[in-house]
Structure formats: structure tokens, C-alpha cells
Amino acid sequence: DVKVTQSSRYLVKRTGEKVFLECVQDMDHENMFWYRQDPGLGLRLIYFSYDVKMKEKGDIPEGYSVSREKKERFSLILESASTNQTSMYLCASTGGASSGNTIYFGEGSWLTVV
Amino acid sequence: EDQVTQSPEALRLQEGESSSLNCSYTVSGLRGLFWYRQDPGKGPEFLFTLYSAGEEKEKERLKATLTKKESFLHITAPKPEDSATYLCAVQAGGTSGSRLTFGEGTQLTVNP
Numbered sequence: 761d762v763k764v765t766q767s768s769r770y771l772v773k774r775t776g777e778k779v780f781l782e783c784v785q786d787m788d789h790e791n792m793f794w795y796r797q798d799p800g801l802g803l804r805l806i807y808f809s810y811d812v813k814m815k816e817k818g819d820i821p822e823g824y825s826v827s828r829e830k831k832e833r834f835s836l837i838l839e840s841a842s843t844n845q846t847s848m849y850l851c852a853s854t855g856g857a858s859s860g861n862t863i864y865f866g867e868g869s870w871l872t873v874v
Numbered sequence: 875e876d877q878v879t880q881s882p883e884a885l886r887l888q889e890g891e892s893s894s895l896n897c898s899y900t901v902s903g904l905r906g907l908f909w910y911r912q913d914p915g916k917g918p919e920f921l922f923t924l925y926s927a928g929e930e931k932e933k934e935r936l937k938a939t940l941t942k943k944e945s946f947l948h949i950t951a952p953k954p955e956d957s958a959t960y961l962c963a964v965q966a967g968g969t970s971g972s973r974l975t976f977g978e979g980t981q982l983t984v985n986p
Contacts, residue, residue: 764917791972802978803918803961818973850917854972861906861965861972865917 763787764866766851772872779838781869783851792834793818793852793863794826803850809834841873876901880962880977887952887984895947895980897962907945908974909938910961918961952984 767782785792793808795818805818807826815826823845827835834853838845851866879898887893899907906925910918922931924940931938935956937948947960959981963974 793973800978803963803974803976805973805975808973852917856972860923862908862920862923863972863974864920865910867917868915870915 764851764853764864766849766866766869768869769867770870772874773838773841775842775873777838777841777873779841779871779873781836781838781849781851781871783834783836783853783866784832785834785853785864786832787853787855787859787864788831789853789855789859790831791854791856791863792828794824794834794836795850795852796820796847797850797868798847806836806849838871841871843873845871846873847871876964876966876975878962878964878975878977880960880980882980883978884981885983887949887982889953889984889986890951892948892950892952894949895960895962895982897945897947897977898943899945899962899964899977900943901964901966901975903967905965905967905972907940908963908965909936909945909947910963912959912961912979921960949982952982954984954986957982957984 764785794806795803809815809828825837849869854863909921912918922938927942959979961979963976
């Protein structure tokens with residue numbers, strides 16, 4: 761079974777703090793994603809990566825950056841957290857056509873910025 | 875721009891009462907349409923992928939169908955454990971990184 765692991769399930773951070781959300785997948789997938797999920801807005805794509813050190817902006821990249829130094833690990837960085845970044849963050853990965861293009865999700869990280 | 879609209883937003887059924895969830899989409903060249911189930915506080919769990927109009931897939935009490943404009947998730951004789959939010963997403967052809975565009979979901983409640 762594909763496993764996407766998000767290291768932090770619940771975090772509380774202060775406004776202005778730098779926040780790191782870590783994600784690891786164990787299936788040697790090329791593509792990894794970060795989404796955020798908010799009531800009434802659904803899942804929105806923040807950033808994705810299709811290879812090590814490669815990244816592309818999604819629909820809502822403002823206020824976020826990402827890092828992919830190793831194939832299995834994709835990090836989301838909030839340089840200076842703000843209260844409007846309080847949300848559930850979901851990491852996902854896919855192997856592309858070799859896995860039917862199916863995207864698998866982690867359990868989510870609940871971030872509260874106070 | 876790819877768009878996905880799910881209806882209804884919420885659906886309440888009695889155990890055993892069959893129904894359908896709708897997912898309407900517009901996409902520039904469909905590569906795949908995906909259905910996920912999401913329980914409260916958890917990440918989406920993959921259910922089905924449909925690739926072309928006329929395709930159908932089944933899993934236990936769930937059956938997904940696809941036309942050129944919409945997909946249906948049919949739930950036959952649902953049980954309380956089927957209660958969850960069901961998400962529909964599309965993947966466009968030629969999209970780098972296999973990204974998905976999601977609908978807002980249908981929250982299903984099945985009462986015993």
C-alpha cells in the first residue's frame with residue numbers, strides 16, 4: 761500500500777513564526793503536492809513538484825514556499841505565518857501513468873495560527 | 875480553466891435508501907476523473923478512477939459512472955458507515971505533475 765506520511769498532525773503557531781510541514785512518501789513517486797482544505801472552498805493546490813529540486817506554483821502559492829531535496833520528501837514552508845493560513849494541509853503523491861495517475865493523500869496537518 | 879461542481883452539498887439518507895451524487899465538470903481534455911471518500915479529520919481516500927465516457931466501476935455498495943459532462947456516484951442500500959464526504963476531481967490531459975482540480979464535495983449522512 762502507498763503510504764504518505766505527514767509528520768505533524770496538529771500544530772499551533774504564533775503569527776510571524778516560520779513553519780515547516782514535512783511529508784514523506786514510500787513509493788518512489790515522482791510527483792508530490794501540497795493542498796490546503798477550507799470549509800466552503802474545497803481543496804486548493806498550493807505547490808507541486810514533479811522531480812527533485814523542481815517545483816511549480818499551484819493556484820494559491822502566495823505566502824508559501826516548498827523544498828524537495830530528496831525524491832521521497834516534500835516540505836511546505838510558511839515563511840511568516842499569518843492567521844489566514846489557519847487550515848488543514850494535505851500532502852499527496854503520484855507515480856503518474858505507471859500508477860494510473862492516482863493521487864494518494866496523507867492524513868493531513870491541522871495548523872492553527874494565533 | 876478546469877471546473878468541478880458537485881451536488882447536492884449535503885445528503886441525508888436512511889439506511890437502505892439508495893441515491894446518487896452528481897459531479898459536473900469542464901476540463902480541457904480529460905485524462906481521468908477521480909472519486910475520493912473523506913472522513914472527518916482525515917485525508918481523502920481513493921475510491922475510483924474513470925477515464926472515458928461510458929466507463930463504470932464498482933466497489934461494494936458504490937458504483938461510479940462517467941459521461942462527457944458529468945459523473946455519478948451511485949450508492950445502493952447504504953449503511954451508516956458510508957457516512958463521509960465524497961470528493962470528485964478531474965485531471966486534465968497534458969497537465970504537468972498530474973495535478974487534480976477538486977469539487978467541494980457532497981457530505982453524506984446515513985441514519986440507522
